[in-house]
Amino acid sequence: MSAQYGVAFSVLDLASRKDVDNGPAPALKRSLALAQHVEQLGFTRFWVAEHHNMDAIVSSATAVLIGYLASGTERIRVGAGGVMLPNHAPLVIAEQFGTLEALYPGRIDLGLGRAPGTDSVTARALRKGRIGSAEDFPSDLAELERYLGARREGQKVIAMPGVNSQVPLWLLGSSLFSAQLAAEKGLPYSFASHFAPRMMMQAIEVYRRNFKPSAVLDKPYVMLGIPLVAAESDTRAEFLATTTYQRILALIRGQNMLMRPPVESMDGLWQPYEEQAVHDFLGMAVIGGPDTVQQKISSLLQRTQADELIFTCDVYEHADRLRAFDILASVAS
Structure with missing residues (x-):
C-alpha cells in the first residue's frame, strides 16, 4: 500500500464515541475492528492519539490502548500519533513503549507532540508536580532518546524495559517548531494537516531544507494527516461528511463532540x-466517490511529494468507515 502512488498509507484513529454508545467500550472495540480491517487491506501503520478531558475521545491511556490493538493484530505497525511529551516524565514513556516493543517487536511507533492534548486545567491535573512545558520539549526528547538507546557507561538510570529497544521516534506538529527540530535530529516528521493545514507547505519546506541525516534516517521523511470520507458516490460521501462537520462545529463551539448521525x-x-x-479546519479533507478520491490524492501528492499519508475517518456508522478504507485501498492498488 500503495502501489499506484508509491507512498505508504496509514490510519490515525481517534477512538471516537457515538451519541448512542454506552460508555467507552464500544469505541475501543471499533478501533480494534478497524485496525484488523486495514491490516488485511495492507495499510502500513495504525496510530491513536493522546487526548484528555474530551467526552468523545477515549484514547487518553494511549500506551494501554496500543497494547490492546497490537495484541489483536499481527503485522500492522501500531503506535502513538502521538504521545504528548510535556505531560509525562520521559522515563515513564520509555518504560511503557519499551514494554510494548518487547511484547510486539518491530511493530511499535512512538510519535511525540509538544502540545498538552487538552485544556490548561487538565494539563495541570495530569502533571501535578512535574514542571513539563512545550519549552522543555527538546531536552525531554533528548532524555527519552537516551533511555531508549544503548546503555552508556556510568548511566545511573535505565528504562527497563526500554533500554536499547530503539523504538522508532517521530515528531508531530502543526507549526514550524517540530519541523525544525525533526530536521535537526534527523527524525521522520508528521504534520497535523488533518486539523491544522494552514502552515503545511511551509513546515514541509523547513523540514526538508534543514534536514540532517542521522543514524535512523538518511533523508527527509514526511507524513501528512488527511481527513477521509470515501463512499460509493460524491453525493453519498458529502452526506456522510455531515457527521464530521457537526463534530468540528461542536469543537468550535466548545460543545460535546460525540459523533452524531449524518x-x-x-x-x-x-x-x-x-x-x-x-471548512478551513478540514482544508486537506478527501471527500468523495472513488474517482474524486483518486483525483484528490494524486493532486495532493503532486503538490507535497509526501512519503506517507495517514488518514482519519470519522463517519457515524462503523460499516461506512470500513467501506471508506475499502474504497481508498481500491483506488490505491
Whole structure:
C-alpha cells in the first residue's frame, strides 16, 4: 500500500464515541475492528492519539490502548500519533513503549507532540508536580532518546524495559517548531494537516531544507494527516461528511463532540462564519466517490511529494468507515 502512488498509507484513529454508545467500550472495540480491517487491506501503520478531558475521545491511556490493538493484530505497525511529551516524565514513556516493543517487536511507533492534548486545567491535573512545558520539549526528547538507546557507561538510570529497544521516534506538529527540530535530529516528521493545514507547505519546506541525516534516517521523511470520507458516490460521501462537520462545529463551539448521525443538510445548523471555520479546519479533507478520491490524492501528492499519508475517518456508522478504507485501498492498488 500503495502501489499506484508509491507512498505508504496509514490510519490515525481517534477512538471516537457515538451519541448512542454506552460508555467507552464500544469505541475501543471499533478501533480494534478497524485496525484488523486495514491490516488485511495492507495499510502500513495504525496510530491513536493522546487526548484528555474530551467526552468523545477515549484514547487518553494511549500506551494501554496500543497494547490492546497490537495484541489483536499481527503485522500492522501500531503506535502513538502521538504521545504528548510535556505531560509525562520521559522515563515513564520509555518504560511503557519499551514494554510494548518487547511484547510486539518491530511493530511499535512512538510519535511525540509538544502540545498538552487538552485544556490548561487538565494539563495541570495530569502533571501535578512535574514542571513539563512545550519549552522543555527538546531536552525531554533528548532524555527519552537516551533511555531508549544503548546503555552508556556510568548511566545511573535505565528504562527497563526500554533500554536499547530503539523504538522508532517521530515528531508531530502543526507549526514550524517540530519541523525544525525533526530536521535537526534527523527524525521522520508528521504534520497535523488533518486539523491544522494552514502552515503545511511551509513546515514541509523547513523540514526538508534543514534536514540532517542521522543514524535512523538518511533523508527527509514526511507524513501528512488527511481527513477521509470515501463512499460509493460524491453525493453519498458529502452526506456522510455531515457527521464530521457537526463534530468540528461542536469543537468550535466548545460543545460535546460525540459523533452524531449524518443529516441531509447543514443549513440552519451553522452560521456562515462557522461553516467557513469548519471548512478551513478540514482544508486537506478527501471527500468523495472513488474517482474524486483518486483525483484528490494524486493532486495532493503532486503538490507535497509526501512519503506517507495517514488518514482519519470519522463517519457515524462503523460499516461506512470500513467501506471508506475499502474504497481508498481500491483506488490505491
